[in-house]
Amino acid sequence: LAWAGSGTFAFGERRPIPSARGSGDRFRPAGSACSRTRAGVRLHRPVAMTVAMESSSKDVDGEGATSKSAATPLMASPGVSSVDGSQPMDVNMDSAFGLLDEWLASWRTFPLCTKLCAWFGVAQFVLSVFVLGVFGISDSYTVTDPSALYHITNARNMLLPAFVVEAARALTSFGSVIRLKGYPVSVGVMTEYMIKISMYSLMSCFDGGLVSVNARAFGATRPVYTLRFLEWSMTVPIILVLNNLPFIGTVPGIVFARRIAPSLLATSGYVIASWVALVTPSAVGGWILIVVVFAAFGATVVDQMMMVEGLRDTTTDFKFKLFVVVTKDVIFSIYGVIYMLGIVNGLTPRQEQLFYTYGDVMLKVAQVSSLVILRNWQDLVIVQKKIQGQISRSKEDTARLIRKANALMLSMDCDGVITGWNEHLASCSKISEAVAKGKYLQDLVASECRMAVLNGLQQCRNGFCADR
Numbered sequence: 001l002a003w004a005g006s007g008t009f010a011f012g013e014r015r016p017i018p019s020a021r022g023s024g025d026r027f028r029p030a031g032s033a034c035s036r037t038r039a040g041v042r043l044h045r046p047v048a049m050t051v052a053m054e055s056s057s058k059d060v061d062g063e064g065a066t067s068k069s070a071a072t073p074l075m076a077s078p079g080v081s082s083v084d085g086s087q088p089m090d091v092n093m094d095s096a097f098g099l100l101d102e103w104l105a106s107w108r109t110f111p112l113c114t115k116l117c118a119w120f121g122v123a124q125f126v127l128s129v130f131v132l133g134v135f136g137i138s139d140s141y142t143v144t145d146p147s148a149l150y151h152i153t154n155a156r157n158m159l160l161p162a163f164v165v166e167a168a169r170a171l172t173s174f175g176s177v178i179r180l181k182g183y184p185v186s187v188g189v190m191t192e193y194m195i196k197i198s199m200y201s202l203m204s205c206f207d208g209g210l211v212s213v214n215a216r217a218f219g220a221t222r223p224v225y226t227l228r229f230l231e232w233s234m235t236v237p238i239i240l241v242l243n244n245l246p247f248i249g250t251v252p253g254i255v256f257a258r259r260i261a262p263s264l265l266a267t268s269g270y271v272i273a274s275w276v277a278l279v280t281p282s283a284v285g286g287w288i289l290i291v292v293v294f295a296a297f298g299a300t301v302v303d304q305m306m307m308v309e310g311l312r313d314t315t316t317d318f319k320f321k322l323f324v325v326v327t328k329d330v331i332f333s334i335y336g337v338i339y340m341l342g343i344v345n346g347l348t349p350r351q352e353q354l355f356y357t358y359g360d361v362m363l364k365v366a367q368v369s370s371l372v373i374l375r376n377w378q379d380l381v382i383v384q385k386k387i388q389g390q391i392s393r394s395k396e397d398t399a400r401l402i403r404k405a406n407a408l409m410l411s412m413d414c415d416g417v418i419t420g421w422n423e424h425l426a427s428c429s430k431i432s433e434a435v436a437k438g439k440y441l442q443d444l445v446a447s448e449c450r451m452a453v454l455n456g457l458q459q460c461r462n463g464f465c466a467d468r
Helices: 096-109 112-135 146-173 180-204 226-250 253-279 284-310 318-343 349-361 363-404 425-427 448-463
Strands: 008-010 014-016 034-037 038-042 047-052 054-058 064-068 072-075 211-213 222-223 411-412 418-421
Touching: 014 411, 034 072, 064 411, 112 253, 146 180, 146 349, 180 226, 211 253, 222 226, 222 253, 226 253, 226 318, 226 425, 253 284, 284 318, 318 349, 363 418
Parallel strands: none
Antiparallel strands: 008 014, 034 038, 047 072, 054 064, 211 222, 411 418
16 A cells, blocks of 8 residues: 555554655554654554655746655665665664553552562562472372372362353354353353363372472371462462453453453462472471462452452442452452461361362352353343344334335324324425324315224224225
8 A cells, every 4th residue: 555645644643754755745554553652653563564755846847746756665674764765764663662661651550559469479489489499399298098089080070061061152152243241251261160170180190190298287297289289370360360351341451451460470479389388398488488478369359459449430230240359359268268277287188188179169160150140141231232222223224214215104103193204295295294293194184084084093993904
């Protein structure tokens, strides 16, 4: 394509950019990958474009003449000038700095708890790598209780039907003409179930997988299933995203992603750090990690509540959405209590592992079920609005067809009061629609025809058709 004229279009705005030749201007396509900077427009990546130059010059006779140069393909890249290479173009390729500026601008607007989530997330990963690198992990644990693997297999089998249902839901929603909110929720729930089923299958087939001794526990020797914590590190952030999806329609997606990114970082961090705290031989490092883990969890809870409260006035069904978020925090808090009870020997090793095994199936699936209820309700509202819109458009189309039809057409209610009077009837009768509407038909016809009209109307009311 070629752009020629007196300005440039970027995001719908027309901003003149001096051309390299004469008094003409060059254009940048509105669809090019560009972003705003203080200096003007900046391209994010090299974009192949065609530039058409328009310049004015005086001919030998002194008369004004306008000439256009041929459209010339150009690759916007560093070091490339204008079409003839004489002047540099207004193109800057440092898109990374532009994105960094946007993130920094968003960071300054975040509340303190959101910033704490980011710092806690980084701190947990750094401390976990340091503790593992310096102190290693505890001795391996041999699973001797056959019932432990049985319960793991049973939990996996309980998740299979739920996975099939969500997969069917996702497939039926894919490519739907109506844009439903349930599709991303179905994909997220299906992904969570798939991860759980995969990890439980590995634990069932390989005697629990990589199992270590709980180095922080008092009393009886306790197992720490590494695959279980690996599963949590992936599914818990997914559950966090699913809980926030009901609010995503209130703000742009990229803004929403930036807002929840610190919470996701802290969530993944405290799951991994909680595993390192149990398997490291260093008591000091382990307890420091436990303190940081619970502080990070508290920061994520406060951050979620503040985010939800900030969207109170911009979302519908706020109370139910708040209930979903609170339910998630309560369930995660129960896991934290069981985690500490296992350390202080408040539960037997079997009781602790049974809770983790069936808690993943029962509690978390029940919490996700509340998301499914919310999803179905939102989809029902969307479908209802879609149907109402179709009915409204159908009525409008029918009314337009009657109004413009090349036939004499009118409409009346059960009492014989005229409610519609099309244009062709108005043209033939010389009675406008404004005059006819609200009157009785017999009042608009000649006196000798009124009795016939009344008889015809009466027959219509009785369900019979007039002979003529």
